[in-house]
Amino acid sequence: MEIEDCAISLRNLYKVFGPDPAEGMEMISRGDTKDEILESTGNTVGVQDASFDVEPQEIFIVMGLSGSGKSTLLRCVIRLIEPTDGQIYLDGDNVTDMDGGQLRQLRREKTGMVFQQFALFPHRKVIDNVAYGLEIQGVSRQERYRLSEEMLDTVGLSGWEDYYPSNLSGGMQQRVGLARALVHDPSIMLLDEPFSALDPLIRRDMQRELLDLQKRLNKTMLFITHDLDEALRLGDRIAIMNEGEIVQIGTAKQIVTEPADDYVASFVQDIDRAKILTARDVATAEVPMLSQQDSVSSAWQKLSQTDAFCVVVTDDQRRLLGMVYSHDIRANMDNGTVSLEPLPVHEIESVSSERSVEDLFPLLGANSHPLAVTDSDGRLAGVADASSLVNGLVKGEERQTVASQ
Ligand SMILES: Nc1ncnc2c1ncn2[C@@H]1O[C@H](COP(=O)(O)OP(=O)(O)OP(=O)(O)O)[C@@H](O)[C@H]1O
Numbered sequence: 001m002e003i004e005d006c007a008i009s010l011r012n013l014y015k016v017f018g019p020d021p022a023e024g025m026e027m028i029s030r031g032d033t034k035d036e037i038l039e040s041t042g043n044t045v046g047v048q049d050a051s052f053d054v055e056p057q058e059i060f061i062v063m064g065l066s067g068s069g070k071s072t073l074l075r076c077v078i079r080l081i082e083p084t085d086g087q088i089y090l091d092g093d094n095v096t097d098m099d100g101g102q103l104r105q106l107r108r109e110k111t112g113m114v115f116q117q118f119a120l121f122p123h124r125k126v127i128d129n130v131a132y133g134l135e136i137q138g139v140s141r142q143e144r145y146r147l148s149e150e151m152l153d154t155v156g157l158s159g160w161e162d163y164y165p166s167n168l169s170g171g172m173q174q175r176v177g178l179a180r181a182l183v184h185d186p187s188i189m190l191l192d193e194p195f196s197a198l199d200p201l202i203r204r205d206m207q208r209e210l211l212d213l214q215k216r217l218n219k220t221m222l223f224i225t226h227d228l229d230e231a232l233r234l235g236d237r238i239a240i241m242n243e244g245e246i247v248q249i250g251t252a253k254q255i256v257t258e259p260a261d262d263y264v265a266s267f268v269q270d271i272d273r274a275k276i277l278t279a280r281d282v283a284t285a286e287v288p289m290l291s292q293q294d295s296v297s298s299a300w301q302k303l304s305q306t307d308a309f310c311v312v313v314t315d316d317q318r319r320l321l322g323m324v325y326s327h328d329i330r331a332n333m334d335n336g337t338v339s340l341e342p343l344p345v346h347e348i349e350s351v352s353s354e355r356s357v358e359d360l361f362p363l364l365g366a367n368s369h370p371l372a373v374t375d376s377d378g379r380l381a382g383v384a385d386a387s388s389l390v391n392g393l394v395k396g397e398e399r400q401t402v403a404s405q
């Protein structure tokens, strides 16, 4: 993707904290380790050579253990922390070159931030917490209240305007935090572990809420977490950080099934692949897929190369019709029947290609019939059966065992 088309682009970003960052950079370029740099100079390498592109309206997760550099990276994006080296672009604009005025305008208009500890003003009412940013922008009282009420309604807090933060539960306080970050309609949200301080159940609620909000508001989100489940649930893509470096960027599925190194592999080893893989990934059963216009003889030929007891048939637009049993095909081999069209078609269970594998097991049922997997437009994408499901899951396991050896 071109930089101009990205919501956020980082290029070779570095942050070295300490008495002499330049010396730290020098040592990095010589290949010295972070420990060596800290030991001999007192400089801490917070972020090392981070590059990525976030697409507009994408939820991009940065995940890593405590101290891996996530917050430093996030803060560098709007230069709340000055990067030591590298380039940052938001919507194609070079943030690295901006002067103080341009930066303030950028933060006011383009970005909204949400923090782990909510950071609400305790002595301000909920509505005035949300309206705060508009207030410093000089928006009239009437207008900022109108916008703030609207945003409180969006996050499900209508009626709570005149309460104080301390009257609200943690989850509600963070809804206020979200409303405050959203009220000036920024295109980019920067969220630093926004749900980490919440109880697990509330946290799940808030994750659902965020996905729901995203459907309606279509923001670009750079979302930090140290929780892999949260990352997998929310992220369109996930960047994994380890000791200041980004070690892998990929979709949940790529991260779980193709971990780039031992570090990522150890992270994902306990993840249930049945939750990550979808019907499309396991639609590899040996059951032949044919058009009803195909000939009986070619159907028989394909069948005889497999153990399948049926073929799955479609119309000539690849739309699913059902299955035809092998004994019917065989019985019609030599009686002059040309195509599969006159043969009886039996109903076959069909599932969307996006369904998780976890949901498919119960559908297989006891009769060992396969499942037809269809795309969003109803076209046949593949066939899944018990062995293709199990194979899909086992393959991942094997790869992972190899990776962690
Ligand atoms: N102002 C600072 N001065 C010196 N070192 C710092 C400073 N801020 C962060 N660091 C160091 O930079 C590294 C990355 O810190 P950072 O806060 O970005 O990690 P994190 O991934 O956000 O961790 P957490 O999950 O605990 O929030 C750590 O080693 C940290 O000690």
Ligand SMILES: [Mg+2]
Pocket: 070, 071, 072
């Ligand atoms: Mg942090």
